[in-house]
Amino acid sequence: MGEVNVKKVNRIKPSLWEKSYIPEIIRGLSVTAKHFFGNLSPRESRRQIFTRAYPDEGTDYYPERFRGLHRLMLREDGQVRCVACMCCSTICPADCIHIEAGEHDDPNIEKYPDVFVIDELRCIVCGLCVEACPCDAIRMDTGVHIPPYTERDDAFFERDLLMQLGGLSEAKQGGNTKAAAE
Amino acid sequence: MPKVTINDTEIEVEKGTTILKAAAQAGYEVPHFCYHPALSIPANCRMCLVEVEGAPDLEPACYSEVSDGMVVKTKSQRVVKAQKAVLEFILLNHPVDCAICDQAGECKLQDYYVAYDAQESRLRAEKNQKVKAFPIGPDVIYDGERCILCTRCIRFCDEITGTNELRLVQRGDSAEIRTFPGKELDNDYSVCTVDICPVGALTQRDFRFKCRVWLLKSTDSICTGCANGCNIHLDHFRNEIQRYKPRYNPEVNDWWMCDEGRLTYKQVHEDRLLHPTSNGVRVNWHGVTETAADKLGDAVADDGADSFGFVISPQASCEDLYLAKQFVEQTLQVDNLYLGGKPDGYEDDFLIKADKNPNRQGVAAVFGGLDQFDDFDQLIDDIESGEITSLYMMETDVPADDETRERFVEAVDQLDLFVLQSMHNGPFAEKAHLALPACSHAESEGTFVNVNGISQPFEKAFEPHGDSLPHWQIFMRFAAAMDTPFSYTFIHQIQDQMFQATEADEPEDVTQTPAE
Numbered sequence: 129m130g131e132v133n134v135k136k137v138n139r140i141k142p143s144l145w146e147k148s149y150i151p152e153i154i155r156g157l158s159v160t161a162k163h164f165f166g167n168l169s170p171r172e173s174r175r176q177i178f179t180r181a182y183p184d185e186g187t188d189y190y191p192e193r194f195r196g197l198h199r200l201m202l203r204e205d206g207q208v209r210c211v212a213c214m215c216c217s218t219i220c221p222a223d224c225i226h227i228e229a230g231e232h233d234d235p236n237i238e239k240y241p242d243v244f245v246i247d248e249l250r251c252i253v254c255g256l257c258v259e260a261c262p263c264d265a266i267r268m269d270t271g272v273h274i275p276p277y278t279e280r281d282d283a284f285f286e287r288d289l290l291m292q293l294g295g296l297s298e299a300k301q302g303g304n305t306k307a308a309a310e
Numbered sequence: 311m312p313k314v315t316i317n318d319t320e321i322e323v324e325k326g327t328t329i330l331k332a333a334a335q336a337g338y339e340v341p342h343f344c345y346h347p348a349l350s351i352p353a354n355c356r357m358c359l360v361e362v363e364g365a366p367d368l369e370p371a372c373y374s375e376v377s378d379g380m381v382v383k384t385k386s387q388r389v390v391k392a393q394k395a396v397l398e399f400i401l402l403n404h405p406v407d408c409a410i411c412d413q414a415g416e417c418k419l420q421d422y423y424v425a426y427d428a429q430e431s432r433l434r435a436e437k438n439q440k441v442k443a444f445p446i447g448p449d450v451i452y453d454g455e456r457c458i459l460c461t462r463c464i465r466f467c468d469e470i471t472g473t474n475e476l477r478l479v480q481r482g483d484s485a486e487i488r489t490f491p492g493k494e495l496d497n498d499y500s501v502c503t504v505d506i507c508p509v510g511a512l513t514q515r516d517f518r519f520k521c522r523v524w525l526l527k528s529t530d531s532i533c534t535g536c537a538n539g540c541n542i543h544l545d546h547f548r549n550e551i552q553r554y555k556p557r558y559n560p561e562v563n564d565w566w567m568c569d570e571g572r573l574t575y576k577q578v579h580e581d582r583l584l585h586p587t588s589n590g591v592r593v594n595w596h597g598v599t600e601t602a603a604d605k606l607g608d609a610v611a612d613d614g615a616d617s618f619g620f621v622i623s624p625q626a627s628c629e630d631l632y633l634a635k636q637f638v639e640q641t642l643q644v645d646n647l648y649l650g651g652k653p654d655g656y657e658d659d660f661l662i663k664a665d666k667n668p669n670r671q672g673v674a675a676v677f678g679g680l681d682q683f684d685d686f687d688q689l690i691d692d693i694e695s696g697e698i699t700s701l702y703m704m705e706t707d708v709p710a711d712d713e714t715r716e717r718f719v720e721a722v723d724q725l726d727l728f729v730l731q732s733m734h735n736g737p738f739a740e741k742a743h744l745a746l747p748a749c750s751h752a753e754s755e756g757t758f759v760n761v762n763g764i765s766q767p768f769e770k771a772f773e774p775h776g777d778s779l780p781h782w783q784i785f786m787r788f789a790a791a792m793d794t795p796f797s798y799t800f801i802h803q804i805q806d807q808m809f810q811a812t813e814a815d816e817p818e819d820v821t822q823t824p825a826e
Binding site for chain 2: 211212213214215218229230231235238239262263
């Protein structure tokens with residue numbers, strides 16, 4: 129143990145008035161009150177709100193490639209574009225896509241998803257399913273967040289619901305026109 | 311023995327070896343579609359063309375035999391160019407519908423395209439369209455557009471089954487595989503054509519659209535459909551068997567297996583007994599073990615060993631049977647043994663055997679012959695006459711016709727104690743005083759001895775369904791609860807002792823698979 133250098137510091141003793149914290153409380157609350165009443169002001173320029181009332185106010189300020197709720201694209205005749213190749217469910221890191229393939233009645237479409245369910249609560253919104261899809265059948269460009277749910281079953285988005293969110297794709301899709309003609 | 315040089319590797323091979331086989335021995339892969347080691351060689355796909363020094367043209371490696379001093383190049387500029395040209399020609403009218411094709415992932419055309427071609431199509435005209443999803447047989451579906459006309463399926467029907475159903479019809483780009491008018495591809499081995507089809511032209515109806523092949527996990531197993539014990543790849547996904555595919559074994563099944571056997575995987579998932587029950591009430595293993603020990607002990611002590619019957623199943627593995635034997639002889643000390651199992655069925659002179667149980671020879675090996683087993687009809691008589699009052703039954707199969715089975719199902723009601731240890735519910739699970747869920751061959755490992763006395767191991771594919779346990783573990787639990795514990799912990803300890811006791815050779819690994 130060597131010699132320890134000690135520096136003496138004069139402590140400032142607060143007065144009784146300062147010790148009561150009353151002036152500091154008043155100072156703090158006045159800031160809160162300023163923001164509170166300022167943001168209630170009818171003049172929009174005086175407001176200082178950085179949040180929005182989603183979904184009432186919409187999401188127009190999101191970037192173009194924002195990934196939200198899935199949708200299943202449609203063919204020109206309103207059928208689902210998906211051919212149940214399972215590329216999306218294979219690559220999905222959260223394992224949230226369940227597909228059961230079936231044989232379609234229409235001879236022009238050979239394979240289609242009989243069951244297509246996305247567990248939206250389980251989805252991690254990575255967008256790999258969209259990248260993997262060879263048919264432009266699944267997209268995440270609805271611009272809508274995945275809504276919060278209290279019931280687990282509500283988060284299972286089935287094929288028909290996903291198709292309601294869907295639209296037409298401009299990509300060309302193959303098919304056997306000879307089989308359709310026969 | 312001729313000496314050949316393949317890509318600077320000098321190798322000595324036997325006389326009459328083809329270049330393709332010699333290259334494989336030297337460690338070089340020669341791509342091929344139409345060549346299959348079990349079939350004749352038409353050399354029609356031209357994918358295996360190689361350059362032989364001194365020869366004016368490229369030669370098909372699958373057909374040309376080596377000669378002494380031959381110098382072969384499988385990767386020269388000329389060969390690469392030819393491979394590209396052949397693949398471009400094959401792919402000219404190919405629909406490239408890999409997204410909906412069941413073969414995608416195990417398709418030779420896909421693999422070779424990536425490895426040898428990898429160029430965009432230069433075709434600017436419309437693709438030639440052919441028949442899609444054509445049911446060429448009850449179990450097989452044909453897609454004309456995907457077909458590369460390698461004729462493997464035609465040669466299979468001509469040379470292996472001898473049924474000659476298939477032919478190549480039309481010419482040029484309208485050529486297709488078809489059956490003769492009025493015939494369909496309905497022989498007992500028709501799905502083998504799907505296995506040997508290098509592309510997705512022939513697909514199996516049962517497996518169609520069921521699961522993508524890249525999701526499957528494969529386990530080496532044995533088909534339980536009949537006593538032949540065909541070696542199989544048990545392909546499964548998420549604890550469910552998706553399909554059986556034959557595994558090469560020249561001693562047993564070569565490359566093939568029958569259509570009926572392929573569908574026996576369904577039995578693994580149908581009508582399963584999943585939880586132990588005591589008088590119809592679901593209980594846990596701990597509870598049922600104590601109850602069983604009490605009841606079995608009382609039954610043997612009170613009514614005597616003569617009134618206790620034990621049904622051994624030839625559906626169970628040798629390890630299960632070995633412990634069953636010890637359980638019967640040491641723990642229960644009874645000697646009324648009966649042999650269960652499925653009744654005999656259809657047989658042919660190729661792979662299908664009349665005995666529909668995979669391990670009857672195993673029963674004979676473990677118990678030292680089948681003489682000590684009484685006839686199953688005798689068991690029914692004994693129960694009806696009241697001589698047998700307690701019965702321990704392995705598996706629900708009854709080796710008799712429907713009428714006798716009905717009689718047995720009714721006779722079971724008279725028993726004072728009926729213990730069922732089975733994979734399936736059958737008509738017995740709800741009648742059993744104690745029902746104990748056992749595993750299928752997919753959920754445990756073990757050994758089957760086939761009709762020719764070849765002992766063959768099978769591996770565990772996935773965890774047991776429900777609360778089920780392998781037969782041998784159930785016997786271990788009961789024996790321990792009845793104060794005659796067996797000194798095993800792992801299955802290999804049973805195997806070591808069993809192979810010593812029966813003086814059988816340990817199952818050997820299957821010989822190396824030749825390139826398909």
